Amino acid sequence: MKKKVTTRSAPPARPFAYRNRSLSCDGASLTALAEAHGTPLYVYSAQQISCRFQLFQKAFGSRPHTVCYAVKANSSLAILKLLGEQGAGFDIVSGGELERVRRAHKPALKKVVFSGVGKQAWEIDAALKANILQFNVESEQELDLLAARAQALGIRARFALRVNPDVFAETHPYISTGLSEHKFGIAITQARAIYRRAAKSKWLDASGVSVHIGSQIRKVDPFAAALDRVTSLVAQLRRDGHNIRYIDAGGGLGIDYSDAPFDAAHQVERYAAALAKGLANEQAHLLLEPGRFLVAQAGALLTRVLVTKKNGAKTFVITDAAMNDLIRPALYHAHHEIVPVRQPTGKATITADIVGPVCESGDFFARDRAIANVKPGDLVALLDAGAYGMTQASNYNSRPRAAEVLVDGTKTTLIRRRETMRDQLATEIL
């Protein structure tokens, strides 16, 4: 009798795997994509993004909720469209991101939440006219501006105060936001008085309370602690007579950038359980703002080795991608796995700095990293680059921004062409 295999294994954390000794994205050859579109090239798996979104839908399925994908993580229109068509809402932080949502999937405008500490009148106007779901207000001055613009346009504004719960989330200091020392939100202790004052304006509708404690947070307890404080505030606000319908728990759920096994489904379940704990019996409609978790591992930055060289004891691998394409290692000392596209036959490695051609020493992807003995002309992939990669790209050193390809099943689509010199010079006046 055949033995039944019952081991439950998590689906791979990344869509990138070797096929016939060559790295592929859901079966699409990265070598072929590099030949067709050039490098540096961002490659994303649509399947992986959908899969991550569905993990959220499932984990929060038992309560009314909307997943408002944080556009800043990856704002390419094709990716917004993909998520919008599956029912996602969006968390935006600028008039520019609002316009992207409008172009990508207009019906999702009604599921937009607008965060950010420095919203301008024109951005507020555009969002009011688009009838977005909610403004997440970060200061009293902003609330006054919102009331004034709502009155001027004759459109009532739904708002949540983004409260700062003073909760410590263990992450990089640049992306931690939930402590009173940070610029974000309004001290939770002041919130009640501000809601009371807002209730005097007929142009303001206190629809919710929001919180966001930071990004790349791996432990789920801080989320529970923050929501616990928000839930107590909501109960108090209801007693004060405010009709609070939404609790926005923000984003921030982290991924594993290392090559250790990572069970994304389990991570979302733990996160959902932590939020449920914080919410206790609270039944408000839950808004979630994941960014990184949905898109980071779906993407890789594909780059070609230009030069390898030795300076003293150090070996350098110089690629055609640079810090202007992916700034995370330079800015946060972030770790990205770097793998050769041609699968190495042996285990031999070199220890090298993998760097770009930009003229500063901060332009590195990895330092003293063991990597296969790559040669000029070889392709390598920087993994987990789907979030905060392209959106943080720049033209530093007058380098054109990369192209992007979306792999969807057996279909591969160029979703952004490579920038040209003409594009770069278009706004300049001589």
Ligand code: LLP
């Ligand atoms: N909601 C708000 C209000 C946010 O400020 C952010 C991220 C998110 C949601 C989404 O957070 P996520 O789920 O992606 O962690 N550039 C940095 C990350 C900056 C995050 C800024 N805010 C990086 O590359 O690590």
